[in-house]
Amino acid sequence: MYIPKYYRIEDHEAxxxxxxxxxxxxxxxxxxxxxxxxxxxxxLREVEGREVLDGHVARSNPLWQVAPTNDxxxxxxxxxxxxxxxxxxxxxxxxxxxxxxxxxxxPCKVLDFPAFGEAMQYxxxxxxxxxxxxxxxxxxxxxxxxxxxxxxVGLRIDIxxxxxxxxxSQNRTDEDFFNIVxxxxxxxxxxxxxxxxxxxxxxxxxxxxxSHIF
Numbered sequence: 212m213y214i215p216k217y218y219r220i221e222d223h224e225a226x227x228x229x230x231x232x233x234x235x236x237x238x239x240x241x242x243x244x245x246x247x248x249x250x251x252x253x254x255l256r257e258v259e260g261r262e263v264l265d266g267h268v269a270r271s272n273p274l275w276q277v278a279p280t281n282d283x284x285x286x287x288x289x290x291x292x293x294x295x296x297x298x299x300x301x302x303x304x305x306x307x308x309x310x311x312x313x314x315x316x317x318p319c320k321v322l323d324f325p326a327f328g329e330a331m332q333y334x335x336x337x338x339x340x341x342x343x344x345x346x347x348x349x350x351x352x353x354x355x356x357x358x359x360x361x362x363x364v365g366l367r368i369d370i371x372x373x374x375x376x377x378x379x380s381q382n383r384t385d386e387d388f389f390n391i392v393x394x395x396x397x398x399x400x401x402x403x404x405x406x407x408x409x410x411x412x413x414x415x416x417x418x419x420x421x422s423h424i425f
Contacts, residue, residue, distance in 0.1 A: 212314045212374045217382065220375035226313060229375075230255045230288055238266060238366070239285040240278040240319070249274050253286050253368070254334055264315060264368040265322075265330040275364040278319040286315040286368060291405035295380065299394045300387045309379050309406050317371040327365030379406070379413045389417055 220226055230236075236253045239246055249272060253264040264286055268274050278284050290311025297306040322330060332348040339345030348356070380388055388410070395407035411418055 212312065212376060214374060214376040218376050218378045220313075220377050223373075226373055226375045227255060229290060229311065229313060230315070233288055233290060235288075236264075236266075236315075237287040237289075238268075238274065238278070238368075239287065240274060240281050242273070242277045243280075247274060247277060252334070253288075254330075254337065256330075256333065258367075262370045264317075264370065265334070265365065266368075267327070267331070267363045267365045270362055270364050272364075275321055275366055278366060279321055282318065283316045283371065284319045284368060288313040288315070290377075291402055291409055293395065293400070293402045293406045295391060296394070299390045300383070301390075307378075307380075309410070311377050311379075311409065312375070314374040315368065315370055316373070317369045319366055319368050322365035322367055324360075326367075328360065330365055330367070331360070377409070377413070379410045381413060385414070385417055388414055392418070 230253075234252050234254055235250065237248050237250055238253065239248045241247070249268055251266045251268060253266040256263055256265055290313070292308060292310035295307045295309050297304050335346070335348045335351075339347045380391055383391065392407050392410045395403040395410070398404065416422055
């Protein structure tokens, strides 16, 4: 992924936090002729001292047969994004799009049954554990689990590199930056509000009481 230096996320903990908070990704592999992709939850974990992404697909999905044949596969995580109008700038310029995107690379393997069961237990406990009467792994009938597990295949990406971009108008002046955030916050659109929150974290001092002069 092409990332200008001032849009690159270097903080690994910030990257981990984003993936953990937005785990629904796009898993991309190549079948020898064309790329294939599946939208799926991918949980970032540490297993035996290394970071991995665990997920699963239906047994009828060809991804699980294709992905392990690739030297590396790609997982894409999309964050908040929205259109930025040039009418919010002081001077004439072109509009743009602000976004967060993370690309994770590494080889993939099919999980054997014990490892797959442990990964699925982690997934259920992660998403169900805090819910009232959550259906965690230990609360499901064993025969039901075995039947369901036969219909899916577990995949693990051993992470070798990560590319992360956070394009949030870092190239704009303080005045333009402030006006963009205020315009987004005035919008009723969920994505506009989400981008505004990220932008506030990029330049927090700009939004302290009495800090701006615009």
